Amino acid sequence: MWTKTRSLMLSRILVAGLFFLLCVLVICIPFIAKxxxxxxxxxxxxxxxxxxxxxxxxxxxxxxxxxxxxxxxxLLGNINRDSVFTEENTRCLRIISWSCVFAGITFAVFSVWRFEFLFAAFFACFLGLVMRVLKNVFEKAVEIKSENDFTI
Amino acid sequence: MAIMVNLDVMMAKRKISSNELAEKVGITPANLSILKTGKAKAVRFSTLDKICEALDCQPGDILEHV
Structure with a gap:
């Protein structure tokens, strides 16, 4: 049976997999570049x-x-602990958003060697923008939750 | 905030403890403490009604605009 806990677990496994993939990428970068x-x-x-x-x-x-x-x-760890609309999660989303934007800028700069990197730059910046909007939604949700918590 | 909560003054006048008032109003002592210290962002009419009933006072005796 598919539950919320299992869905969260799958997300965490995928994130762990991605982390492993990035570690492998660090080692393989020279070969990939060649x-x-x-x-x-x-x-x-x-x-x-x-x-x-x-x-x-x-x-x-x-x-x-x-x-x-x-x-x-x-972020997933906090969601797992039922701590969703918090300042820390907003900060996580901000970091993700800026990471995407900076990666996009990096791709854009290196597109002077190959123009096709501009596509990657566009998608990275687009993802960064989406994450930024999500961060803004989260920020507002944290504010509303705080107001709700302090309504007696 | 421009709204001041004078709950502790009324409680002192009526000689009622925090725990007793919290029990009468039906809120937790922690929430009453939030209200007393002015950390609350809003007060429900139902809560205000119960507080006024428990302290035998008017909303204006508890809330003040400064």
């Missing part, structure tokens, strides 16, 4: 090998991804 350089046929303002720029870009984005995943894990 492979991308070999198969990439795109163009950019700067010509030549993209191994080093892709390496740097992935390392930077990995930091933002780690920040987002750790915040996601903390």
């Amino acid at each position: 492979w991308f350089d070999a198969i990439s046929v795109g163009k950019g303002l700067i010509k030549g090998s993209v191994t080093v720029p892709v390496c740097i870009m992935l390392y930077i984005c990995d930091i933002f991804a780690f920040a987002a995943v750790i915040s996601l894990n903390r």
Whole structure:
């Protein structure tokens, strides 16, 4: 039977899986960059090998991804403890949102080597915007809950 | 906030303890403490009605705009 607890458990497992994947990515970044350089046929303002720029870009984005995943894990942990509309959860959503935006900026900067990175930049910024709106909703919900809690 | 709660003054006048008032009104002592210390953001009419009944006073005796 599918329950809320199991759904939450699945989310936590997926987040843990993503964390593991990011750890693997840290080790594999040089190989991925070389492979991308070999198969990439795109163009950019700067010509030549993209191994080093892709390496740097992935390392930077990995930091933002780690920040987002750790915040996601903390958020799910709080939800598991029935502590949903709190300041800490709003902070987690803010971190996730900014991580996405900064990753988007990173992709945009590195699009001078390959224009296709602009697509990734757009999607990362779009996700960041969605998370920001969600953060605003949460912020308002925290305020309403606080008002409700202090209504005697 | 511009609204002051003078509940402790009325309680002292009526010589009633916090626990006794909380029991009469039907709220927890913790919530009564929130009300007394001015941390409350709103008071329900039903709660105000019960407090006025328990202390035999008017809402204006408890709430004051400063």
